[in-house]
Amino acid sequence: MKTGAKLLVLLTILTISLNAQEEQQKYWKKSGKIGFNFSQSHLSNWAAGGQSALNSLALFRYEANYLKGPVKFDNNLDINLGYSLIGKLKPIKTDDKIEINSAYGRKATEKLYYSTAFSFKSQLRDGFNYAKDSTHPISTLFAPAYITLGVGGDWKPNDVISFTWLPLTGRLTIVADDSLSNAGAFGVEAGKKMRAELGSKATVRFKKEIFQNVTLTSKLELFSDYLKNPQNVDVDFQNLLVMKVNSWMNANISAHLIYDDDIRITDKNGKTGPRTQFKEVLSIGLSYAF
DSSP states (O other), X not given: OOHHHHHHHHHHHHHHHXXXXXXXXXXXXXXXXXXXXXXXXXXXSOTTOOOOEEEEEEEEEEEEXXXXXXXXXXXXXXXXXXXXXXXXXXXXXXXXXXXXXXXXXXXXXXXXXXXXXXXXXXXXXXXXXXXXXSSSOSBBTTBTEEEEEEEEEEEOSSSSEEEEEEEEEEEEEEOOXXXXXXXXXXXXXXXXXXXXXXXXXXXXXXXXXXXXXXXXEEEEEEEEETTSOTTSOEEEEEEEEEEESSSSEEEEEEEEEEXXXXXXXXXXXXXXXXXXXXXXXXXXXXXXXX
16 A cells, blocks of 8 residues: 555544544533642730641642433542641551542433442551550541442432432442451451441432532431341531632531441440441631632
């Protein structure tokens, strides 16, 4: 084949490929956010007492959602990492989360989709019970980690709220750290690194600008294990209130409540058992959306 003909064939193939990519790109909606929130106080010769402190929180969020005809494919990544530095003490971790969610759906009716959903949750850095010591971690990367995969339906009546029910859901709890798995942490049997459950998962999502420049985002997840104590429902309830100051500055209030009947926590009185876990963070900071 002559050189000119080869170039023509190559250009034709390249043009078709680029057109196909552009055709696919228009069905994708992508967005992201990088932020750094902080608070700071400095005391010098302060008669009332106290210590200087610096609190910081870094976050990264990214979404890539696909919609074409009867098919939708939603994906999001959420990472938080925060530390507090009080006086001359070692940095104390205040927030740590990595969460990945993916859901593939095919339209059943105008607002209802048959859905297959996947989620992964863990953390990035070691966690400690700072009231006791900061040398023996009580959590690490992949200790714990939660992986869920389920099939069911997704109903979205409007742009504000959606409901997902996955009546057939498998959940795998991973405790990769030897010392934690040997202690039977996070519901695994002592000496084992994994625990499998089969149950039902329900999720409610809400996002709305409730006032001008004030947006509330909520996600409630409920899980019941068919194989063991199905009446003891695990709860994961996350809320984020974002108050936008301008295009690059905002104030955030986040609240996270967890109840898992399989996680044993020792309270201040020395009693061990399932407990309601709660975390609240108030911060102001800078953000960049893309």
